[in-house]
Amino acid sequence: MTTEILSIIDPVTGGTREISGPSNQIAALRELIGLVERGDHNKVPTATEKALETGLSALEVLMNGLQAGLAVVGERFKRQKAFIPEVLMTARAMKAGMPVLKPLLTATQGKPQGVVVLGTVKGDLHDVGRGIVGTMMEGAGFQVHDVGVNVAPEVFIAKIKEVNADIIGMSALLSTTMMMQKATIQALRDAGMRDTVKVMSGGAPVTAAFAEEVGADGWAPDALTAVEAAKVLMGTDWNGKFVSGAALSRARAPAAAC
Ligand code: B1M
DSSP states (O other): OOEEEEEEEOTTTOSEEEEEEEHHHHHHHHHHHHHHHTTOTTTHHHHHHHHHHTTOOHHHHIIIIIHHHHHHHHHHHHTTSSOHHHHHHHHHHHHHTHHHHHHHHTOOOSSOSOEEEEEEETTOOOOHHHHHHHHHHHHTTOEEEEEEEEEOHHHHHHHHHHHTOSEEEEEOOSTTTTHHHHHHHHHHHHTTOTTTSEEEEESTTOOHHHHHHTTOSEEESSHHHHHHHHHHHHSTTOOSOOEEHHHHHHHHSOOOOO
């Protein structure tokens, strides 16, 4: 089979990235990207299954297919070439593939690595990225309680108490709602709970510097590194220092050839 190259928009950086592979895998990804881009949610589950049948891993199908399709429309939205109804349709189409991938992404089990309460902060309705973070955490053996979108500090606090959570994970996608992460951390302090729960912060506009400044214990730029950061926070040798998921992923990366 011939090898082909596909240029996709990286869902994390928004930049362009090239992937190469056998023509049947590239064709399956191209189809999935097109379906998500057009918001064709009915056809996405079957196309997701077909992509897996070509030998692509669940993670590749997620990152290079479903998320890449959403990223196409996300970039158009940024340039005001796409509008909210299209973005909503695309997000729905992307999410239609998740039930197919979720069992594969969450296959490991055993004693939970830790209990996580995960939500999108008050005022913010974006749930796609947070859902992926939750799925990846479950896949790594965390018990995840997803409290949804537009989550007020008191709702986070009530859930943390109810499930005796080890970690609160907050997602924010708007520069206007990022500050709710700070407000939620303050609410934890006011409730006398700041020292009993670890705080993780994330979402596209949230930087490591912001997360550290508002008093989070950890931050990650994407779902994979969020899992890494959560594992470090749960480790017995965590020394209380701020954990950056990006730094962890750089530490793992092979040294560049010189
Ligand atoms: Co909105 N939106 N949106 N939107 N939207 C953005 C975020 C925006 C960047 C688009 C743009 O203008 N370029 C912009 C924000 C600008 C800013 O403030 N910086 C924006 C805006 C302005 C708005 C509205 C205000 C538009 C309006 O009404 N005028 C409005 C706000 C509504 C509200 O929340 N109150 C709005 C509405 C919507 C829709 C409802 C239409 C829809 C959401 C549908 C849904 O979620 N169910 C939507 C969408 C889809 C987007 C874009 C296109 C895509 C977001 C997304 O799903 N990305 C987005 C533009 C873009 O990002 N290109 C945009 C894919 C997802 C996989 O990535 O969520 O970043 P992400 O998650 C990543 C990482 O961030 C990280 O891991 C995830 C997976 O790798 N991560 C964490 C996330 N949470 C984490 C937590 C962690 C760790 C890592 O630890 C706990």
